[in-house]
Amino acid sequence: MRFKMLESNYEVEKNIFARTVSAFKKENRDNKRYALIRFRFANTVILLVLFSVFIVSNLYRNSYEIFQFVKTFSEAAMVGALADWFAVVALFRHPLSLPIPHTAIIPKNKDKLGESLKDFIKTEFLNKDSLDKKFESTNPAKQISLWLSADKNRNSITNVTKKILPEVFKILQSEDFTKFILLNLKEGLRGINLSDILANIIEVMIGNNNHHKIIKSAVKEIKSAINKNREFIKDKVTASTPWWTFGILDNKIYNRIIDSISDFLDEFESDTENEFRKEIDAKIKKLLDDLKNDNDLIRKVEEFKINTIESEQISGTIASVINKLSAKLNSDINDDKSELIELIDNTLKNFSKNLESNLEIQEKINRFFRETVTKVITDNSDSITGIISDKVRDWKEQEVTEKLEVLVGKDLQYIRVNGAIAGGIIGILIFAISKIISQ
Numbered sequence: 001m002r003f004k005m006l007e008s009n010y011e012v013e014k015n016i017f018a019r020t021v022s023a024f025k026k027e028n029r030d031n032k033r034y035a036l037i038r039f040r041f042a043n044t045v046i047l048l049v050l051f052s053v054f055i056v057s058n059l060y061r062n063s064y065e066i067f068q069f070v071k072t073f074s075e076a077a078m079v080g081a082l083a084d085w086f087a088v089v090a091l092f093r094h095p096l097s098l099p100i101p102h103t104a105i106i107p108k109n110k111d112k113l114g115e116s117l118k119d120f121i122k123t124e125f126l127n128k129d130s131l132d133k134k135f136e137s138t139n140p141a142k143q144i145s146l147w148l149s150a151d152k153n154r155n156s157i158t159n160v161t162k163k164i165l166p167e168v169f170k171i172l173q174s175e176d177f178t179k180f181i182l183l184n185l186k187e188g189l190r191g192i193n194l195s196d197i198l199a200n201i202i203e204v205m206i207g208n209n210n211h212h213k214i215i216k217s218a219v220k221e222i223k224s225a226i227n228k229n230r231e232f233i234k235d236k237v238t239a240s241t242p243w244w245t246f247g248i249l250d251n252k253i254y255n256r257i258i259d260s261i262s263d264f265l266d267e268f269e270s271d272t273e274n275e276f277r278k279e280i281d282a283k284i285k286k287l288l289d290d291l292k293n294d295n296d297l298i299r300k301v302e303e304f305k306i307n308t309i310e311s312e313q314i315s316g317t318i319a320s321v322i323n324k325l326s327a328k329l330n331s332d333i334n335d336d337k338s339e340l341i342e343l344i345d346n347t348l349k350n351f352s353k354n355l356e357s358n359l360e361i362q363e364k365i366n367r368f369f370r371e372t373v374t375k376v377i378t379d380n381s382d383s384i385t386g387i388i389s390d391k392v393r394d395w396k397e398q399e400v401t402e403k404l405e406v407l408v409g410k411d412l413q414y415i416r417v418n419g420a421i422a423g424g425i426i427g428i429l430i431f432a433i434s435k436i437i438s439q
Contacts, residue, residue, distance in 0.1 A: 032406045039413035046420060047081050050074045072431040073424040080423020084416045091412075092401045106404060107397035114392030118385040126381040131374040141355060141365035148352035157348065158341050162333060165340075169330035178319045185318070186309050194305045195298045199291040202284060211284060212272065219269040226261065233258070 057071035089095045090103040106113065124130065147153050171177050205211045226233070237254045268274050290297045308314055332340050355361060377384070392400070 032410065036406060036409040036413070039410050043081070043085075043413055043416045046417065047078065047085075050078045050081065050420065054078060069428055069431065072427045076427020076430075077420040077424030079427075081416050081420035083423070084419030088412045088415055092405050092409075104397075104401075107401050110395060110397065110400045111389075111393050114389035117392070118389040121388065122381045122385045126377055126384065128374055128378050131377060132370055135366065135369045135374070139362070139366060140369045141362035144365070145352050145355040145362075148348050149356070154345050154348050158345055161344060162338075162341065165333050166330055169326045169333075172326040173323050173330075178322055181322065182315050182318060189305065189309050192305075195291045195301045198301070199288055202288045202291070206284065206288065211281075215277070215280070216269050219265050223262070223265055226258070230258070 051074075054071060054074040057067040057074060060067045061071050086095050090100070091105050092107065094100060094103045202211075205214070234250070234254045237257065238250045268276055271277065291301070329340060332338050355365075395403070
């Protein structure tokens with residue numbers, strides 16, 4: 001029940017998307033199926049017409065010589081049409097439901113077809129040479145720049161963003177999702193060795209002397225704070241001196257304090273050999289060593305981490321940040337003058353301009369496609385193409401027949417028309433040659 005709301009939202013969105021895609025696919029399949037039925041009907045009509053012409057011409061072949069040619073054409077055309085009908089049907093099923101050998105070729109060999117298609121795509125399209133040539137000829141970085149420079153393309157991105165993000169924000173604001181995030185965040189943090197992370201950070205700082213830069217920055221901030229609060233410090237000194245001094249020593253005490261602090265800070269900031277600086281360096285190095293080797297300190301760091309993770313206050317703060325940020329962004333994106341959408345559009349526009357003019361970055365992006373993307377695709381070509389063979393293998397024989405016949409059946413029907421025409425022409429040629437020879 002913990003994630004019931006999140007799962008419910010997810011299922012609703014998934015079902016809507018699935019129904020939309022399914023409806024689109026169904027409409028597309030229905031259009032192709034309707035076209036296939038029309039062409040089948042047209043071919044049947046053509047065959048009936050040829051048969052009618054054959055009957056009529058056969059009746060009058062002795063009365064008029066031209067009908068001998070008509071009869072020959074229609075007879076040969078019917079033979080060609082029927083032969084090609086048999087060939088087309090034999091690809092997908094048994095003609096007239098008769099178990100004739102070497103028919104229903106595609107359903108019987110669907111697994112081989114899937115494997116062959118998989119191997120073909122892998123060897124011809126997903127090999128290194130083909131991908132390298134494709135990326136070299138297309139200049140992906142330039143194409144990305146040109147595509148993003150068009151307002152309509154950027155608008156398509158922002159429009160999709162406007163549709164998707166509100167749904168994302170609704171999920172982010174749900175109590176179940178917040179619990180889900182916190183649960184996974186806590187689980188992830190429990191597996192982290194905080195002592196090692198802190199030790200690595202300190203080690204990097206010491207190795208590059210970045211801690212000296214941090215110390216100098218801290219000293220500058222302290223000096224700036226002192227200069228900004230001189231009057232406040234002076235008032236504190238005045239309030240702290242005995243009444244019977246009548247303020248005579250106030251300025252001297254104030255100046256001595258300021259000068260002493262300034263001298264100390266100046267020396268501390270500039271002199272790395274300062275004793276106090278050395279002491280700090282020594283303590284940092286000791287802390288680094290303790291984080292690696294002192295079991296007691298490691299245990300305390302781990303306890304601190306666990307207490308922080310389990311703190312209701314911390315969990316509440318994170319949840320509040322997530323909800324407030326999601327609400328703010330959701331409110332903004334629904335505004336006609338959304339700052340977030342404007343930021344996305346300007347970012348894409350600037351990226352496009354900078355990419356177009358920066359040939360060095362273009363080359364790096366193109367190299368990324370040539371090397372990294374190519375390697376990822378070629379290394380995973382079996383998995384990518386395996387989707388094809390696995391899907392075909394899962395199809396039932398009847399399902400394969402229906403899908404492929406709807407896909408290419410309309411074009412295959414032209415074979416029957418061509419067979420009729422070619423058969424008729426060849427029949428007339430043979431009849432004409434036989435007449436010439438007989439004379």
